[in-house]
Structure formats: structure tokens, C-alpha cells
Amino acid sequence: MTMSTTGGRRRPPTIHDVAREAGVSRGTVSRVLNGGHYVSPAAQEAVNAAIRKTGYVVNRHARSLITGRSDSIGFLLTEPQERFFEDPNFNVLLRGCTQALAAHDIPLLLMLAGTKDERRRITRYITAGHVDGVLLVSSHSGDPVAEELRAAGVPLVACGKPIGLGSKVSYVAADDRDGARDMVRHLLSLGRRRIGMVTGPQDTPGGVERLAGYREVLGEAGIGVDERLVVSGDYSRASGEAGAERLLELAPDIDAVFVASDLMAQGVLGALHRAGRRVPDDVAVGGFDDSPAATSATPALTTIRQPWDRISNEMVRVLLAQIGGEDPAAVILPTELVRRAST
Amino acid sequence: MTMSTTGGRRRPPTIHDVAREAGVSRGTVSRVLNGGHYVSPAAQEAVNAAIRKTGYVVNRHARSLITGRSDSIGFLLTEPQERFFEDPNFNVLLRGCTQALAAHDIPLLLMLAGTKDERRRITRYITAGHVDGVLLVSSHSGDPVAEELRAAGVPLVACGKPIGLGSKVSYVAADDRDGARDMVRHLLSLGRRRIGMVTGPQDTPGGVERLAGYREVLGEAGIGVDERLVVSGDYSRASGEAGAERLLELAPDIDAVFVASDLMAQGVLGALHRAGRRVPDDVAVGGFDDSPAATSATPALTTIRQPWDRISNEMVRVLLAQIGGEDPAAVILPTELVRRAST
DNA sequence: CCGGCTTCTGTGAGCGTTCACAGTAGAGAA
DNA sequence: TTCTCTACTGTGAACGCTCACAGAAGCCGG
Secondary structure (H helix, E strand, O other): OOOOOOOOOOOOOOHHHHHHHHOOOHHHHHHHHOOOOOOOHHHHHHHHHHHHHHOOOOOHHHHHHHHOOOOOEEEEEEOOHHHHHOOHHHHHHHHHHHHHHHOOOOOEEEEEEOOHHHHHHHHHHHHHHHOOEEEEEOOOOOOHHHHHHHHOOOOEEEEOOOOOOOOOOEEEEEOHHHHHHHHHHHHHHOOOOOEEEEEOOOOOHHHHHHHHHHHHHHHHOOOOOOHHHEEEOOOOHHHHHHHHHHHHHHOOOOOEEEEOOHHHHHHHHHHHHHOOOOOOOOOEEEOOEOOHHHHHOOOOOEEEEOOHHHHHHHHHHHHHHHHOOOOOOEEEEOOEEEOOOOO | OOOOOOOOOOOOOOHHHHHHHHOOOHHHHHHHHOOOOOOOHHHHHHHHHHHHHHOOOOOHHHHHHHHOOOOOEEEEEEOOHHHHHOOHHHHHHHHHHHHHHHOOOOOEEEEEEOOHHHHHHHHHHHHHHHOOOEEEEOOOOOOHHHHHHHHOOOOEEEEOOOOOOOOOOEEEEEOHHHHHHHHHHHHHHOOOOOEEEEEOOOOOHHHHHHHHHHHHHHHHOOOOOOHHHEEEOOOOHHHHHHHHHHHHHHOOOOOEEEEOOHHHHHHHHHHHHHOOOOOOOOOEEEOOEOOHHHHHOOOOOEEEEOOHHHHHHHHHHHHHHHHOOOOOOEEEEOOEEEOOOOO
């Protein structure tokens, strides 16, 4: 099997070729390429025809060299990669960002900062100006990479409210607190009064906010929070199982559980089932995320849907605006209660 | 909140600054940067010190402009994105490729060719030389994007044997056929003789190979294939459920089912449960993929594990070799039987 | 002492683009 | 007419790097 791998590749046409073909100068072609201001319709047309004929595609390296922009952006995931890569919502986010950027003809560079080495390399890469901005997924508090990027003045948009970064960094987040409030109100409206909670990790904004919403609503309802009804989890299925077991032990009279993630809620359902509690008759269960786990659970989970498609679109919009010189912005998007069989 | 977003960004040092700092010429710095041949130890040391001192990072755009290489590679997903993004193995693959490339200091560009527009744009982008090579995930047969890239001479490595692309494209795949053979042999060794199969889609290499392995082993064992025992699925949970129902209808006496994916196997387990068949006592069930679904199923699934981490590493290795001028290569990696409670 | 080899170094050119500037033509105002 | 303004176009310079080449220095064999 002898096949030259570089065989088919010719040197692509340059702006010069297009200019010659169209009978104009490089400058005019460049102007057509970048918005077409101050170009006569005739020249415009000739250039476009020449571009089509030659199959010209702009050389982004040459452009970047002079403009200083790279016209590409980084999608940066720091810290616990496993948690995210297993999270279906992360996939929706990654996909949404890629497509939103593609609409602007901007490529997305995937950057995973797992090891220390990777973190250093990626920080260098970004601060050297090889991307124009960064979409950041880092639920963790006090992320050193993020802090360094912020200090270097790199346009940055986080997914979820960053805990450690001061207020000067843009972020887009679902309204976790309000979603939690909706769910707890829903459980109250069903007549439940002994509502337990399995929380998410308290070093993540989502974990904090969901718990806060739970507390708020119970406070407002005049019921108050029984601290024995609050057990902590880490978003994993196993921690949901353990949480439910503790809950049943500490407070056997619970009639509802608000679980901070669907995956944990699956574990809760399992534990309740083994304990002989019927869902939702004895205990109603509410999740969070509307992940595939929610529909495949038995019974199907009532949950809170986060608008991940909108989140990714907003992240890209805010980042591009910021690269364009606008101020950092915070965007909070509403969630939606999805009622299924578990409540 | 008035904060200049570009405030902190200074013009980064150039090769010229490093040269001046080190008291040598640009050429010498460049030589140090690219392997350091024909450079005196003294100069070598002076340049490295200057690089550290100035914090110099090479400008990849300027380099690419002259070398013609982009030093970046594309990770291209064509066709049905939903199927893949929900597939945990896809995530492992994406992550593995990103990290393997990072070790070579090569960024990965994520490219999703969903719509016709995206396909055209991406094809242009790639053939214009903006990436040096492409890691391709496209189980579909006769992929037009892949065909175009191949024709344009773009270095290409597919994940899984591409069906429509002739033999001249590199690929890395798990040994689907051998994995299927292992599973069926395992079921035979348990004394099962009426072994049904729920296949994967027959326009994907995996689907074809797994069915072939099933047929081979039953043939070799002198049992032969009862065509009523073979029903087709599309890797979805629902199709597994439907497949099991048909199987029970056509051949109530089955004592085992080989299911071409874990997700489908979950559906099969559900259907068997509803039909009152005990697993594995009445019917043994074998899956494929070793996805999270396998462990969370009840009973936990015996399945075939594909070496996704090795696959991603090999894809990158083969692609870089091909970019370096080597011939296309095919790599087949062994699978592993993971025995759990369902057999 | 010369010529040739090896090892090392500096220099100019050029990659393909954008940008600033100079310049042209035509229209309208004085 | 002449001057100014607008709309448009072409030209060199620059972006930061690599590459080819020329040349210097040291060493060896003749």
C-alpha cells in the first residue's frame, strides 16, 4: 500500500491570486473580506466571483499575525474531569458552545487542565494570546488557573457563579436557588411537611444555592428547617443512596426528599425502595438537572430542568461581547419544574 | 463596574527580544526552539535563560504562516451527534484524544458537522489547511465529509473501521468481532444453547462485526444460527426492549441473549423482568461496551469492555505518524470480557 | 601553508494578510 | 473655475517567525 499522504495537497490560492483574477488590488479584496465598506458594487461582485472561482479561503494565521487576534476561543475544564465528562449536561454545554461559536466561524479549542503540567501549559498558551477568550467550566472554588487568567486580563466567561473569583468575572448560570424554591414549593403544595434534603457539594455554587433555596422556602412557609433533615452528598449516585439511608434513620417520618441532583435521586429511590417506602405515596422525591437518569428512573423523577442550550448560547454571546470591549456581565436564566411520577 | 477588559494585556515578547536578551541572533534562538541542532552549549544556555527571563512563548501564527503547518488537529464528529454525546465511551475517547495531543503540545479543535452548512464550512476549514490532520468519529457508512477529506489528501484516522471509504484510510478499532465471539463462547460455556441476539445498526462497523462474531461461534460450535433468534436494534434502550419482546414471542425457549450494546441490554433486562423471566437463571444476558449502564443495571451486566483509553492514544499516534509522512495504518485492539451477575 | 571539512552564527528574504496612507475621480458648493 | 468633500482604490510596510545561504572559526591531512 504505497500512498503519498501529502500527495493531493496543493498550495491554496492567496489573496493575491484572487486580486489578480478579479482585476483589483489586495487591499480591495481584503476590504470585501472584512465587511465590504468603501468598495464599489462592481468590485465587490468581481471579488466575490473570483473567490468562488479560485476556491479561496482566508489564511487565518497570516490574519492573526497582523491583527493580534486568534479568532479562536478555548473551552477550559479545570479540576475534576471525571465528574463532568460523566455529566450529560456537560455534553450539552460543550456541544452548544461549539455550535454557537461555529455560527460565528470561530473554532473551539478543548482544553483539559487535569495535571499540574497541563495547567501550566494551558495557562501559558492562553495568556500568550493563542485564544481570544475562554469559556470556563470550573465549579470548584478558588480555581488558580481561572484566577491567573482573570489577572492577565483574558476575557473569561464562567458557567455557574464562580465562588472564589471576586465579582469581576462574567458568568452565566441557571437560577439554582429559584429552581430549588420551585421544587420545595411544589412539594409543599402537595401537602408534604417533613421535607428532607440531600445537598450537593458545598464548594460548588450549585450546591450552595440549591440548599439556600430549600431553606428560604421552608422559612417563608413558617415551617423552618429541621437540621436532621439535611444530609450532604457529592452528586454521585452512591452518595444519594447513603444520604437517603441516613435520612430514614434520623427522621423516619419524612414524607418528601428534595435531592440536589438526579443521579443522587436515583440512589435515593433505590434506598427508599429497599426500605419499603412507596414513591410518591409515602415519600415524594424531587431531583435536579433533568438528566436522562430522571426519565429512566422508576418512578420517573420530577425534577428541575436547567436551560443548558440557552446557557451555552449566552456564554458565547457574553464572551464575544467582552472580547469586543464590553464590560463583564452576569446572566441568570430561569429553570423549569418538570413534573413526573415521583411526586 | 468599569473594568477595561484589555487592560492587563501587554504585547508579548518576540523572538527578537529573546535574541537581544541572550546576545545572539534570531536564527540561533529559532534553532534552539526547534531541536537545538548546530547550537553551541553556551548559546543554548543563554537562550534558555533569556526565554525564562522574558517569559517568551512562540507565536504559533507566525510560525504556521511560514511552515505551512498549523500544529493543531481537528476532532470531527459527523452525523448523529445525539447518539454520540450520550455515549459515555465517546466522552472517554474525546478526553483521551485531547490529553494525548496535549502531551505533544497540540491543541484539539472540536468540530461538529451536523447541518449541511456546518459540513461545508468544516470541510473548507480543513481542506484549507487550518488543521494538520483529523481524528474522525463517524460510524456511518459513506460519509461524504470523510470522503472529501480523504480525496483532498488530509491525514485522517477514523475511530472504528470506516465502511464506505475504501481501504486507504487509517483507523483504530476495538476487535468487535472477537469481543462478540468471546461473549458467545462464554454463554456456550455456561451450557446455554438457545442464544438470541439483539444486533446493532447494520450500517455501522460495530453492528456488523458483532453480529458476524455471533454467527461465527455458533457455526463453529455446530449449533448454527436460527434466524428467528436474531432481531435488530439501533443501540437505544427502547430498541432493546422491543427486541427482547419480539425474541420472546418468536422463540419463547431462549436461554440467553447477546445484546450488541449495554444500553439495549438494559431494555432487554426490563422486558425479561416484565415477562417473568429470571436473569440469569432462566435467561443469561450479555451486553457490549461496559458503559456505566452495565454496572447500574439489575442484575449488573456481563459485558465486553473496549479499551477506549488505548484507542484514543493509538488514534493520535497513528495520525501524527501519518502527518509525519508514514503510510495509513489499521490498528485493531483486543477487548475484554467483564463478567458480572447477568450470566 | 593551503584546501576542505565540520560546527556554529548572523542576515536577508519571504510566508499571506491587514493597516495606514496617499492618491484618484467625480460631485457638489462657492 | 476652483476648492472641498466623499467614495473608492492601490501601495508599501509591518506582524513574528523559519529557512536558505553565506560566512567565520577551528581542525585536520596533505
